[in-house]
Amino acid sequence: MxxxxxxxxxxxxxxxxxxxxxxxxxxxxxxxxxxxxxxxxxxxxxxxxxxxxxxxxxxxxxxxxxxxxxxxxxxxxxxxxxxxxxxxxxxxxxxxxQKSDGLFNTQRLEEVVINNYLTSGITKLNDGSLTIKPETFGILPGLIEPDVLQTIQALPGVLSVDETVSNINVRGGTHDQNLILWDGIKMYQSGHFFGLISAFNPYTTKRVNLYKNGTHAKYGDGISSVIEMQLPDTIDNEFKAGLGFNLINADGFAKIPLSKKTELQISTRRSITDLINTSTYNQYFKRIFQDSDFTKSKSSDNSISQNESFYFYDVTAKFLYDITKKDKLRVHFYHVSNELNYDEQSTINDRNEALNSKLTQRNTAIGVTYIRDWTSKFSTTSQIYVSNYDLDAINFDVLNNQRLIQENEVFDGSAKIDAIYNPNQQLKINGGYQFTEVGISNLEDVNNPDFRSYIKEVVRSHAVYGEINFLSNNAKTRLNLGGRLNYIKKFDMLFAEPRLSFSQRFLNHFRFEILGEFKSQTTSQIIDLQNDFLGIENRRWILSNNSTIPVVKSKQLSGGIHFNKNKFLISAEAYIKNVNGITTRSQGFQNQYQFVNAIGSYQIKGIDFLLNKQFNDIISTWVSYSYSTNNYTFDELNNGEPFPNNADIQHAVTFASTYTKNNIKLAVGLNWHSGIPNTEPSINDVPNDEVITYASPNGSNLNDYLRLDFSTNYDFNVSDNVKATIGTSVWNILNKRNIINAYYTLDSDNAINKIENESLGITPNVSFRLKF
Missing domain, CATH: 3.55.50.30 (Phage tail protein beta-alpha-beta fold)
Structure with missing residues (x-):
């Protein structure tokens, strides 16, 4: 035959x-x-x-x-x-x-460990990171839209002690310890409306990666976390657009093919708060401007504020050009702005006086990225960018005939090259170099009494890194082992930062993982609660000077075990993190340490537990519990003894459920956590000495926090090519009065007054969107 x-x-x-x-x-x-x-x-x-x-x-x-x-x-x-x-x-x-010419995308295959983590569009990967895809995002309680920085707060180990996206605490860290990247560019402003809304448009964001530990070696800074946002990066020659509004802002975006090789992505968003007052705006206004110069002047008998104007907007653009099959060029632009103006009027000596105070907060960034696929197994990505943050404030006090000018500016320029070599599907080798120059200036100018202070620091750093990623043939074992060397020429300091991510699957449905990292950062924020921007924006960026402001360093280790079978997930992660080089000025003390300049550290130990069950892709129910102890140690304070961190929330519980069927989505969730630490006046305080005598630092706690949220979306077709979504949400349905901060002052009679800051009350919102 x-x-x-x-x-x-x-x-x-x-x-x-x-x-x-x-x-x-x-x-x-x-x-x-x-x-x-x-x-x-x-x-x-x-x-x-x-x-x-x-x-x-x-x-x-x-x-x-x-x-x-x-x-x-x-x-x-x-x-x-x-x-x-x-x-x-x-x-x-x-x-x-594989194509005959041997060219294909060198992107490494990543095993998805858990799909639809809590809700659709959230995925856990086997390197320990979590990925959020707004385009396929389901629904979460209280969120009317897939707000990027609000969404990550639904994840275990992530919360905000004051409900804002400008103060996100990842495993007990402060917000400035989060590295926020937008298409690879570092961002210094994260929120609109002074932190109640994310400054990043979710409808132009393709993917958000969150690393709480075991970060890849290519990432510097961010000793608590890395929050990486990525815009779409491929040209598909398909037009997409969308328009929408809610009771706070309106927005629009478009993805426009210009030719077979070029594409333009644009978006814009603007508040409607200066055009119309809504119930949502009123609640936001009350929350943000409580206990500020703005509301104090309104309640004064001798001075009133009028003609207030507040608005925000953001603009993004990305240009994609596929030069050849091997060469790609990307240009990125981002601009976000918050503007507040108000007139303060007073009658002095029978004469009316009115002056305009204002606050402007902006972050502008531009970058260029060049991607080259040299072979089917080797590619490089080069990027240069400039990120500029600028906060300008002028505050007039007509009663005291005083004018205060304050400015905080950050200039961050960076150039980096990243190389990836994929010899096969099991092995990936990654390495690169990054140069960064950061300059930060702070200006304070007072006319009565005459005082002016201008401080500027510049730090240049060089970093080289390398990492090996191994994935076994049966996908049971994954190991990422890498390191980063940071050199700061100004201080002649070299930092070695090892990184580890190990994942092992066993008995088919169990997975064990261990993550570890060393990190450092030179940028941080100080919180000046006595001399801030209008009593509203009290965080200012500063640079390390290697003396009074050291380089912040961290070490973290965590281990976890996960069981996932038949859409039933049980997850537990234990961790310990040590952070050195923090200053009292960066922690926001409002007690006996408010005016003390000291250098110290904090250590947090904790466990994050999650139970999640999904039923037929219709219902997803979960409960998460986090327990941690977070303590400061300052040699000069409290006799060198540890005391609770300002962000020490020992217990936090979330219970939530979502329902998705056909075109309807529903979500309801309950959030509870123990109250933050508080320092009370001593019972032995001496009256009339013009000084408050305090008890032990953070020796007591505020009342527990409780909030119930609800949200719903309905999708329908307007035509064959136009889809619409109507959404409603209610934040804090029970209108629970939660105290998120408390401090003490002396009045004119030397009596102690307790000042309490409240969380958002019941806050409804409505949205409508069209997609083309």
């Missing part, structure tokens, strides 16, 4: 089988591949691993119920021209079929 005949006998059954598969499904309409993959994951109890771009917009005919897993994968391979590799009885790797 000839070879041709033998081959025919061997391949003919396979050909007939595939043809039969094709015939069984040919009558069905095609669906998005991602929808089919989700159905297969549930049916066969498997998990697909893939790069997002490899399956984007791919469609296939739905799989019939009588096929085996192997038959289903073979059918999809023919339908999509993708390779489906069954690594074992549970994991399937999807990758683009």
């Amino acid at each position: 000839s070879k041709a005949s033998l081959l025919s006998i061997f391949f003919l059954p396979l050909f007939l089988n595939v043809a039969n598969l094709k015939a069984q499904t040919i009558q069905k309409d095609k669906q998005l591949l991602i929808t089919i993959l989700k159905a297969l994951e549930e049916k066969y109890n498997i998990s697909f691993s893939y790069a997002d771009e490899s399956i984007k917009n791919k469609k296939a005919t739905p799989i019939t119920d009588d096929l085996t897993l192997e038959q289903a994968l073979e059918f999809l391979k023919l339908e999509t021209n993708l390779d489906f590799e069954l690594l074992n009885n549970r994991f399937v790797a999807i990758k683009k079929a």
